Amino acid sequence: MGSLNLRLIKDEKGQVLIIFSLLIATVIASLSILHAQNLLAGVESSRALMVFPKEDIRNLKQIAKNELPDYIVFEDDLNKQIEMIYALRGAYGSVKKVYEEYNYYKIRVLFSNSEVEYVDTFIVRK
Amino acid sequence: MNNKAQALTLEGVTAALLLLLVLYTLFQSSLVISPVWSELGDAQLKQIGYDTLRVLDRDESYNDSLKYMLYHLNKTDPEYPKPNEEFINSLETLLTSSIRYRLEVSWTNITGNSTLRNFNFIENLVLINNTPTPDAVMVSRLVVLDNRSLTPSSPFMPNLDNVTSSYPIVVEVRLILWAV
Numbered sequence: 001m002g003s004l005n006l007r008l009i010k011d012e013k014g015q016v017l018i019i020f021s022l023l024i025a026t027v028i029a030s031l032s033i034l035h036a037q038n039l040l041a042g043v044e045s046s047r048a049l050m051v052f053p054k055e056d057i058r059n060l061k062q063i064a065k066n067e068l069p070d071y072i073v074f075e076d077d078l079n080k081q082i083e084m085i086y087a088l089r090g091a092y093g094s095v096k097k098v099y100e101e102y103n104y105y106k107i108r109v110l111f112s113n114s115e116v117e118y119v120d121t122f123i124v125r126k
Numbered sequence: 127m128n129n130k131a132q133a134l135t136l137e138g139v140t141a142a143l144l145l146l147l148v149l150y151t152l153f154q155s156s157l158v159i160s161p162v163w164s165e166l167g168d169a170q171l172k173q174i175g176y177d178t179l180r181v182l183d184r185d186e187s188y189n190d191s192l193k194y195m196l197y198h199l200n201k202t203d204p205e206y207p208k209p210n211e212e213f214i215n216s217l218e219t220l221l222t223s224s225i226r227y228r229l230e231v232s233w234t235n236i237t238g239n240s241t242l243r244n245f246n247f248i249e250n251l252v253l254i255n256n257t258p259t260p261d262a263v264m265v266s267r268l269v270v271l272d273n274r275s276l277t278p279s280s281p282f283m284p285n286l287d288n289v290t291s292s293y294p295i296v297v298e299v300r301l302i303l304w305a306v
Binding site: 067080084 | 148153176233236243245248265267268272291293296298
């Protein structure tokens with residue numbers, strides 16, 4: 001009995017096995033964290049892509065470029081109506097003239113809802 | 127001859143390849159999950175709707191344009207508020223026969239005169255009244271109309287005194303779509 005115990009203690013192979021299994025466990029754990037993060041990143045980016053109100057912004061820009069120069073006297077009235085219509089959907093949109101020269105307007109388009117806030121300023125010929 | 131070292135090298139190479147393969151799979155596995163949130167609904171259907179409205183929103187000289195349709199809505203018309211035939215034909219061609227739709231418009235009720243205007247409330251009108259299913263999606267587009275091109279019996283005509291120049295009327299066209 002005594003000699004057997006002595007032999008087991010002297011055998012150091014088990015310690016190496018434990019060390020390696022710890023190493024592999026750490027690797028698996030860190031890989032699983034990476035995997036979870038990849039999953040989250042995928043979900044978030046596809047959601048952000050889907051939710052972005054690109055059509056509303058395009059619509060506002062088109063109004064700013066094609067319609068606003070024709071109704072510049074009633075700029076505030078145009079904006080008031082846009083605001084009221086967007087307010088029904090919990091969003092805000094406006095197309096405002098921020099600067100004017102003899103041959104162009106500088107127009108700022110603003111759109112915001114609970115997800116996105118978008119501001120763009122550009123020049124429109126008179 | 128001792129072949130042990132060669133076997134070890136092969137094992138090392140295999141282990142390295144295995145690790146690389148696992149890492150590559152992990153980095154490539156970013157899932158692009160199609161939306162399941164109710165607000166997003168059927169993303170493809172929404173895109174078709176937006177494209178349809180964008181195609182139809184063209185110069186009013188075309189009889190099937192949004193503007194022509196809105197300018198020609200007339201309260202005295204016996205078929206009011208049904209849009210003109212050309213518009214409906216183009217709309218149904220663009221949407222294809224597998225998509226059903228409902229069409230609504232909203233605009234601001236405006237009263238006042240040349241110095242002061244009151245924006246009272248939003249008016250709604252259902253142009254094509256079909257009942258949507260629960261999985262329907264909504265798309266919309268803002269169209270700016272000119273009050274001088276409106277007929278007195280147009281539903282969009284604002285009640286304004288002494289406004290002689292072009293006055294903008296913003297109309298929201300809402301298209302509710304669902305697949306059958």
